Amino acid sequence: xxxxxxxxxxxxxxxxxxxxxxxxxxxxxxxxxxxxxxxxxxxxxxxxxxxxxxxxxxxxxxxxxxxxxxxxxxxxxxxxxxxxxxxxxxxxxxxxxxxxxxxxxxxxxxxxx
Amino acid sequence: xxxxxxxxxxxxxxxxxxxxxxxxxxxxxxxxxxxxxxxxxxxxxxxxxxxxxxxxxxxxxxxxxxxxxxxxxxxxxxxxxxxxxxxxxxxxxxxxxxxxxxxxxxxxxxxxxxxx
Numbered sequence: 234x235x236x237x238x239x240x241x242x243x244x245x246x247x248x249x250x251x252x253x254x255x256x257x258x259x260x261x262x263x264x265x266x267x268x269x270x271x272x273x274x275x276x277x278x279x280x281x282x283x284x285x286x287x288x289x290x291x292x293x294x295x296x297x298x299x300x301x302x303x304x305x306x307x308x309x310x311x312x313x314x315x316x317x318x319x320x321x322x323x324x325x326x327x328x329x330x331x332x333x334x335x336x337x338x339x340x341x342x343x344x345x346x
Numbered sequence: 347x348x349x350x351x352x353x354x355x356x357x358x359x360x361x362x363x364x365x366x367x368x369x370x371x372x373x374x375x376x377x378x379x380x381x382x383x384x385x386x387x388x389x390x391x392x393x394x395x396x397x398x399x400x401x402x403x404x405x406x407x408x409x410x411x412x413x414x415x416x417x418x419x420x421x422x423x424x425x426x427x428x429x430x431x432x433x434x435x436x437x438x439x440x441x442x443x444x445x446x447x448x449x450x451x452x453x454x455x456x457x458x459x460x461x462x
Contacts, residue, residue, distance in 0.1 A: 237389075264448055276390075276436065276452040289449065324389060328448065334380055334392035335450065 235259075237338035239325050245344045246315055254310040254341045258327030265308050266328075266335065267300060271321040279323075282308060315345045348373045350439045352453035359427045359460055367422040367456050369437030378440035379420040380450060381411055385433045393435075396420060407431070427460045434458075 238257040246252050258265050267279040278292035282302040293299070297315075302308040312319055322342050326335035349372045359365045371377055381393040394405025401413045411422045422435060434457050438450040 266449065268452075275454040278449055278451070281449050283448070326390075334382075334395050335390075336392065337382075337389035339389040 237325055237327055237336050239323075239338035239341050241341060242339065243342045243344075245346060248317060248345055249314055251311065251313045252315055252343065254312075254323050254325075254343070256308045256310070256325030256327075256338060258306065258308070258325070259329075259336055260306075262327035262329050262336070263305070264328045265302055266326045267308070267310050268324045268326065269321045270324055270340070276324065279310070312343075315343075317345045319343060320345045348439055348441050348451050350379075350437050350451055350453040352435075352437055352456045354456050355454075356457045356459060359458070361429050361460055361462050362426050365424050365427040365431070365458065365460070367435050367437075367458060369420045369422065369453060370418050371420060371437075371439045372418065373439050377420075379411075379413065380438040380440075381405065381409070381420075381422050382436045382438065382452075383407075383433050384436065384455075390436065393422070427458075429460050429462055432458055432460045 240255045263284045265282040268276045269279055270276050280300045281289040297313045300310045322340040324337055324340045326337045328335045351370050353368055379396045382390040383393050384390045393409050394403050396403045396413045404410045409424050411420055413420050434455045436455045437453040441449045441451050
């Protein structure tokens with residue numbers, strides 16, 4: 234597609250439920266990143282996928298968080314047993330090369346009530 | 347560890363005046379530096395990057411940034427601010443400490459407010 238697409242744009246969930254956030258990167262972009270932006274905070278790196286290499290999961294805050302990227306394209310970020318502190322905007326980005334700039338999606342605003 | 351700092355939470359400037367949004371970095375070796383802008387309820391948009399070459403980098407919407415190695419700074423500038431420039435600005439540096447992944451480390455962001 235023309236840009237990075239994320240769905241849903243907004244998600245309200247009850248504490249303890251699982252959620253799945255989807256990212257559809259720009260076609261041909263080999264690198265895909267997930268970041269989290271909490272109110273009043275900067276961007277917190279979560280996970281990075283590059284081609285067929287093992288993902289860099291060093292930013293995932295707990296084992297409740299996981300992500301996969303199927304076929305080198307679409308990625309899903311899953312949060313299990315959501316907590317109120319998980320409330321944030323989850324941003325996905327893709328890039329064509331390591332030295333290039335990212336193209337970000339519009340994000341998914343997650344609210345845990 | 348690689349890091350980037352934006353010392354100002356908010357910058358206020360009158361329309362038509364020049365603006366500067368500050369960024370300093372700490373990174374081993376030669377840095378790859380970026381600026382992004384986030385308009386309300388939108389994702390981040392790439393403005394410009396410095397990889398190598400000319401220290402003055404020109405980007406989108408009339409913005410430019412100057413790489414200063416001795417001061418480890420990469421300040422964002424624009425000669426004449428517009429009200430529509432009001433947004434949240436992020437400086438970022440590429441993390442070179444973890445296997446050259448291309449992961450970016452972002453500053454905390456600076457809110458730019460341009461008043462008519």
